[in-house]
Amino acid sequence: MTVSDHLSHFAGLPVTDFLHDPRPAGDPGATAWRVRTDYKRPFEEIFQEFLDTVDTTRVSHLITGYDENAAHVPGLLADAAGRLPALRNLFVGDIVFEESEISWIEREDITPLLEAFPGLECLEVRGSQGLQVRPVSSAALRRxxxxxxxxxxxxxxxxxxxxxxxxxxxxxxxxxxxxxxxxxxxxxxxxxxxxxxxxxxxxxxxxxxxxxxxxxxxxxxxxxxxxxxxxxxxxxxxxxxxxxxxxxxxxxxxxxxxxxxxxxxxxxxxxxxxxxxxxxxxxxxxxxxxxxxxxxxxxxxxxxx
CATH class of the missing domain: 3.80.10.10 (Ribonuclease Inhibitor)
Structure with missing residues (x-):
């Protein structure tokens, strides 16, 4: 078995791929946003575009997808915590085997995510090469x-x-x-x-x-x-x-x-x-x-x- 399909729903909400639908009508908090590279521009650039385009103060569900430098994603998200005050559900690494084998997905210390988002209720991480977790406290985390x-x-x-x-x-x-x-x-x-x-x-x-x-x-x-x-x-x-x-x-x-x-x-x-x-x-x-x-x-x- 391989991980072959991207998420269509996450934590109860349908997924919207920012690359395909950057300006959907309706409440930006009613969807789980997936942000990933388009293989032409770096993830940082697309993520910044997401922050500047979507009313991220309403975003409660966020998914990161493929990124050639996936290891830096936790730090990048943590640095943007002030732009994502409502974030409660986070999936790091919605990456399928056609993009990268699961054993190749590079990670780093994901503890800053729990420190930067104290209200986070759900954290899911795919990939473990270089992954670290330091002892941390969170009263909100449920999953x-x-x-x-x-x-x-x-x-x-x-x-x-x-x-x-x-x-x-x-x-x-x-x-x-x-x-x-x-x-x-x-x-x-x-x-x-x-x-x-x-x-x-x-x-x-x-x-x-x-x-x-x-x-x-x-x-x-x-x-x-x-x-x-x-x-x-x-x-x-x-x-x-x-x-x-x-x-x-x-x-x-x-x-x-x-x-x-x-x-x-x-x-x-x-x-x-x-x-x-x-x-x-x-x-x-x-x-x-x-x-x-x-x-x-x-x-x-x-x-x-």
């Missing part, structure tokens, strides 16, 4: 997502050290070590312990090549008892990991359990369904191991390169 083919352990530890008392939704695409995804279960401990993020209701530890280890840790993690939704999707979950989940703490209180893109046997899939009759369980996209060329089986995550 935090990182999409990557390999999320560094340093980033996971940074997230776990943040003070986000209102955070309700956390998604981490952990990815594979070959693309920088060196996070371990130990790095996840502050999140799984339940000591952080008291308002958390959804946890996604996804796209992980260590999915079985994560499942075993989740099976006894205190945070699970207060979740409504849990996702271990897109990774390399096998019968071993599913067995650990079923042998651990009860999951019957969940509304949703997302395990799609997995390596479970038919028998284990049925066991999971039978064990969680009142839970909406997603077991779509059953995978089969592939031959790695050396006679061994290769398990693969949904998104890596």
């Amino acid at each position: 935090l997502r990182f999409e990557s083919g390999g999320l560094p352990g340093e980033v996971v530890r940074g997230v776990g050290a943040c003070d986000l008392p209102g955070l309700e939704h956390l998604d981490l695409w952990l990815g594979v070590e070959n693309y920088g995804g060196d996070a371990t279960v130990a790095d996840l401990a502050p999140i799984l312990s339940g000591e952080r993020f008291p308002a958390l209701r959804h946890l996604g530890l996804e796209d992980a090549e260590i999915a079985d280890e994560i499942a075993a840790a989740v099976a006894g993690a205190p945070i699970v008892a207060r979740l409504e939704s849990l996702s271990l999707a897109m990774g390399t979950l096998t019968d071993e990991g599913a067995e650990a989940l079923l042998s651990g703490q009860p999951l019957t209180h969940l509304r949703r359990l997302d395990l799609h893109h997995h390596f479970l046997s038919d028998a284990m899939m049925e066991r999971v369904r039978q064990a969680l009759p009142g839970v909406e369980v997603n077991l779509d996209a059953q995978q089969k191991p592939e031959d790695d060329g050396d006679g061994d089986e290769w398990l693969f995550v949904a998104v890596s390169e």
Whole structure:
């Protein structure tokens, strides 16, 4: 699987691409604006045009798209915070594979975004090469997502050290070590312990090549008892990991359990369904191991390169 389609909606609003529709009629706060390069002019120039053309005091939803120097986007946005006083929902990096593989998307420290926009309620970031997150406090943030083919352990530890008392939704695409995804279960401990993020209701530890280890840790993690939704999707979950989940703490209180893109046997899939009759369980996209060329089986995550 690759990221092949640009966002058509974001945080409940339809997307308007500034390059295609720079002066739409109506309320500029009624759309999620996407700003990206046109491959002829630098992103900075187009972003400045956006600030000068649109009444950005009304803009609550903003998406950044392709930029040849994507790493500088957080700083550029932070510097413009005074022009975006109503910003509440931000997606950094609506970049599809035809523009750049997800593992090639360069990032930098995104902490200035949370510092410059204290009212930000949703922050989603795609790409992790060079990504950093320093411990930061935000009373407003409700949703935090990182999409990557390999999320560094340093980033996971940074997230776990943040003070986000209102955070309700956390998604981490952990990815594979070959693309920088060196996070371990130990790095996840502050999140799984339940000591952080008291308002958390959804946890996604996804796209992980260590999915079985994560499942075993989740099976006894205190945070699970207060979740409504849990996702271990897109990774390399096998019968071993599913067995650990079923042998651990009860999951019957969940509304949703997302395990799609997995390596479970038919028998284990049925066991999971039978064990969680009142839970909406997603077991779509059953995978089969592939031959790695050396006679061994290769398990693969949904998104890596």
